[in-house]
Amino acid sequence: MVDVRDFHCDYENKWCPGCGNFPILEALKQGLADQRLVPEDVLMISGIGQAGKTPHFLKCNFFHGLHGRALPLATGAYAANSELPILVSMGDGDCYGEGGNHFMAAIRRNPDMTLLIHDNRVYGLTKGQPSPTSERGFVTKIQPMGVRSDPLNPAALALSQGAGFVARAYCGHKEQLAGLIGQAMDYRGVSVIDIMQVCVSYNTVNTYDWYKKRVYDINEQGHDTGDLSAAMALAFAGGDRIATGLFYKKDRASFADRVPGLAESPLAARSYDPARVQALLDQA
């Protein structure tokens, strides 16, 4: 039996005390244990930022890459071995800022992987600059008059581009998040979980208290996850209530389903066949 403790890692944790990443990590371990996966079978690809460090604190295989580039890195790993259970851990700046183009391309391509976007609406590792999801008017040291731009809407962006699994979670609700991670891993294709997260060091606006008053679970209220318009309405809903849960789910052909060469078996699993290659060269 797989236990959440199997994913414990002795490496010293480097997040701030009280960081919203801690409950995310716990939910992640729970989600993986529920999937009956063992650490040796899990691959996490991450970008740069506090979210990018996640795999160092989780027992698993990992590649901690560049800022914004976790998705292409993960896509390459998936192309080489489409049977790997791949989780991609990114921050809001990582996924929606530096890596925005890759986010859109990943949705189009639809490789089978679970995107965990730790969205704390601020840059933590570089000490408090605004992120693409910071509210307009959000005051930082470098923006003393407040952020001038409007925030990006992750769920609406993912839905508008045709993503087949779009969820929004809150770091304070671990069980819900663990359940969503499980569902996302079961889904064949890109699954997007935008995780609203607290930054105790640099975001004094969107705090635990702030979220607690606002979040509610749409899946407890009978939301139809096959209804794109309803999902879009949830993504755009303003006001004092913030919807969480699985917004939308729809089957789509995954990247491997679209590439005839991947139907047989993963590329990395094929044995080298010199005669076959020689025949290709002889025809040239």
Added chain:
Amino acid sequence: MGIDVTVKIGGEAGQGIQTVGDLLARVCHGCGLYVLAVNDFESRIRGGHSFLQLRISDRPVAAPDHRVHLLVALSPRTLDMHLSELADDGLAIFDSQETGPGDNVVSIAVTDMARKAGGAIMANTVAAGACLALLGASGSLLEIVLKKQFQAKKAGVLENNLKAAQSGVEAVEGIDFAPAFAWPEKKPAGKLLSGAQILALGAVAADCRFAAFYPMSPATGIMAGLTGFEDRAPLVVEQAEDEIAAVNMVIGASFAGVRAMTATSGGGFALMAEGLGLAGITETPIVIVNSQRPGPATGLPTRTAQADLRFVLHAAQDEFPRFVLAPTSLDDGFETMGRAFALADKYQVPAIVLTDQYFNDSVNIAQKPLTVPESIDRHIVTDADMDDPKAYRRYEITDSGISPRAVPCAGQALVMVSGNEHQQDGHISETIPDRIGQVDKRFRKLAAMEKEMRSPRTDFPDSRVLLTGWGSAAGAIRESVEMLRAEGMDAGGVYFTDIWPFPQQAAEEILGRCERFYMVEQNVSAQLGGLIREKTGLKFYQAVLKYDGRPFFPFEIARRVKAAEEAIDG
């Protein structure tokens, strides 16, 4: 004197100039002749002026000739621009119904004839028929090639093309053309391929299984070539959203266990620089082809240069070992791709293959047989190779600097990789011993990597004067050496494929012996010359440099070296 004839076909983009060149090249190849077809075109799809220059010879040719024997002008501009290049016994065919401007210009209504044969689109077939007839080839030679090309097309296409070719033949009947020659009836001397095609073949032969790219001239042809194998080899070729994605995908694929590559030009390579560094610090083997074009920025998108050498040697922040290889010919290109993948795997480093527009877009004959290795050593370890897989450390400190490389999710061993500086198990570390330990570990590979580097190829290395170059310029340098020797100069040639780690000892030995050496490069500062000075202390005497975006002609190299030598003697 053997056969050495140059045909130049010029016109607007979209007129099918390349088709004429392809047809002629294939006819020549089929008879056992050697050819080199150089494409010169503008960065546009229609209009403008472009041309194809085909050199035909009974011995291997690796550089274009500056003299044109037969000029086919499908546009008036071609005539204006290139008539002066005609050799004394040369002839121009001008697509016109009016009489041409001189005795050496024959007006033939090529497009009109094509229309009569079934469509203006066949102007290139008419032109090919006329060219071959002038060159003394029998009509049946073109027929064979046309049949091969069009037999799969719908009814009438082949017949119309045969008719078009015949009208071209008839149009030049009775014209006396001195450069015509007796056509051999030999077997093809090798495979007729472009540089881009040979690089793709080299990659497939090296068991490359994943390639990602973002379209950029002149590298796209390599990926087009690879895509052609996707249905018959374990290979996925993916067009990425940008070059940054392309290189990161390649790193991811390699990490997960397959050989992977990307191809781009200087601008795309600039975007890949951070990824290159990621491959460096994570010790992930990847192959990047940089097919150079003149820059900076957009520069001359469809033209050639050798000006990215310094760039690829140092691209990405900080320092890490890498290979840089610049193939000098098609045969070398095939072999170099295999070596790039093998060396990258063996040393867990990025390998960069430097080619250029001239190399990629020119069609030549690959003379060596294309063979695949019997087995591929991936230098990958599994649990079975370990005493205790649970204690596996991806970046274990070793004497060679090479740590055992396992792939993720393949057993009990956890593979942990980080672009941050790391401790031996792959977790982030900022301690001084880990930093120094890992930097030193990575750099310990250099000694063995240096030993893998091959000496430059040479012609007459004991000569008084040596002409030195690298990559695709080798063909022109080699022929210029022949020219200089024919004029009595004690000259030789030195051509580098392996550039980094720099083959210092071999360079010192070869270049240290001569009285003086010249650098011949397609850049403005003699980049390899500077590197030779840096690594050996040897200083080149003068440099023959060309940075106009066009390939070297052997005669211009010979002329400039001769002038410099005469200045010394005088």
